[in-house]
Amino acid sequence: MNPGPMIEAFFDEPTNTISYLVADPATRAAAVIDPVLDFDAASGEADARSAIRILDAARTKGWRIVMVLETHAHADHLSAARFIKARTGAWIGIGEHIRTVQRIFRPVFAMDDLATDGSDFDRLFADGEQFTLGELAIEVMHVPGHTPADVAYRISDAVFVGDTLFMPDYGTARADFPGGDARALYHSIRRVLSWPDETRLFMCHDYKAPGRNDYRWETTVGEERRSSVHVHDGVSEAEFVAMREARDAALSAPKLLLPSIQVNVRAGRFPPAEANGVRYLRLPVRLASTMEGSMA
Numbered sequence: 001m002n003p004g005p006m007i008e009a010f011f012d013e014p015t016n017t018i019s020y021l022v023a024d025p026a027t028r029a030a031a032v033i034d035p036v037l038d039f040d041a042a043s044g045e046a047d048a049r050s051a052i053r054i055l056d057a058a059r060t061k062g063w064r065i066v067m068v069l070e071t072h073a074h075a076d077h078l079s080a081a082r083f084i085k086a087r088t089g090a091w092i093g094i095g096e097h098i099r100t101v102q103r104i105f106r107p108v109f110a111m112d113d114l115a116t117d118g119s120d121f122d123r124l125f126a127d128g129e130q131f132t133l134g135e136l137a138i139e140v141m142h143v144p145g146h147t148p149a150d151v152a153y154r155i156s157d158a159v160f161v162g163d164t165l166f167m168p169d170y171g172t173a174r175a176d177f178p179g180g181d182a183r184a185l186y187h188s189i190r191r192v193l194s195w196p197d198e199t200r201l202f203m204c205h206d207y208k209a210p211g212r213n214d215y216r217w218e219t220t221v222g223e224e225r226r227s228s229v230h231v232h233d234g235v236s237e238a239e240f241v242a243m244r245e246a247r248d249a250a251l252s253a254p255k256l257l258l259p260s261i262q263v264n265v266r267a268g269r270f271p272p273a274e275a276n277g278v279r280y281l282r283l284p285v286r287l288a289s290t291m292e293g294s295m296a
Contacts, residue, residue: 004156005136007202008057011215012036012050015077015256016205018217020160021054023063024134030063031133032090033153033160034071034204037080037268041256044281046270051080055087067133070094070121071162071204072150073101073264075177076254082268092267093123095142095151102265104178109262109282113272120267125151143192145185146173152192158200164188165201167216168223169209171230172240176248182241189231197222258283 008021015036023030032054038047058065065088068081072095081092102116118124125131127142139154143164153160163173164185172189175182192201201224203217209229225233231240254260259281263270270279 005133005158006063007158008061009202009217010036010050010054010057011206011217012038012077013215014038016207016215017074017077018202018204018206019050019054020202021057021063021065022133022155022158022160023058023061024136027134028061028063029134030058030065031067031069031138032065032081032084033069034074034162035068035080035084037078037083037263039078039256039259041259046078048080048083051083051087055084064088065090067123068092069138069153069160070264070267071152071160072147073098073261074163074204075147075257075260075264076205077256078260078263079268082266085268091122093125094118094121094267095140095149096124096126097142097144097149098124098265100148100179105261105265108178108284109258111262111265111271111282114266120265120269127151141191143188145175145181145183145188147177148179148181150188154195157198158202159192159195160202160204161192162204164192165224165228165231166203167206167209167219168226168228168232169212170207171228172244174248174251175244176251182244182248183237185244186231186237186240193221193225193231195221197225 006023010019017036019035020033036050067090068084099118106114125140129140141152143150143152146163175185199221201219206215206217262281273279
């Protein structure tokens with residue numbers, strides 16, 4: 001009997017993101033989940049040092065990276081999926097509803113090079129789809145709400161939930177991005193929490209809840225059901241939606257929202273280089289009504 005996945009977590013403090021290296025102990029085939037590409041918005045410099053840490057760890061352990069799995073198109077960090085694919089030959093997978101996200105954002109950033117059929121990715125997963133990592137079975141669950149395209153990956157007793165849930169003392173993901181929906185998020189969370197209490201849940205982010213001094217990213221279904229500050233057992237759909245919508249209205253946009261979306265809907269690909277050899281990301285500018293007619 002396969003003992004389940006071997007899991008190593010990599011925490012990126014600038015974006016509060018946890019990436020995972022997950023391997024099958026029988027074949028040593030490995031997956032990378034939600035890898036981070038380092039990006040300095042002030043200088044426009046992109047760097048792969050975080051992804052290289054993951055590649056080095058896999059090499060040291062003798063694990064062979066064969067796939068990169070994205071839980072969704074992240075709005076708070078750039079994806080290193082394309083870099084890892086180039087270094088390892090791994091394929092890149094994401095939920096099939098990424099096509100909806102691409103259709104939403106293509107006109108926002110005038111991304112004329114972006115196809116909206118998901119073809120920047122190698123695999124698009126349907127709800128309930130199963131595939132294998134070595135001898136380990138992976139089950140895909142579509143968990144919309146944070147975005148229309150979020151998925152969770154269940155590998156044995158471990159579930160990688162992306163941004164759908166946070167640690168019990170911190171709560172749940174925002175649902176105010178284009179295509180997001182607090183009501184859908186509630187139902188997605190209840191699906192995740194329908195698994196057995198001992199099921200392990202691995203977060204994609206942690207921000208240190210008030211009163212906590214350390215970062216944490218692993219909990220269980222049972223702990224979320226007992227003590228989640230947002231969705232413990234007994235919280236109704238109406239209560240959750242009211243809380244989530246009020247909370248989201250007070251949140252500011254993630255610092256890397258604009259560059260992240262443009263890169264991540266392309267599976268970690270930057271726009272093509274211009275004639276000068278430089279790649280450019282776009283910054284939409286909205287003029288206040290008081291400026292109309294003054295900026296021609």
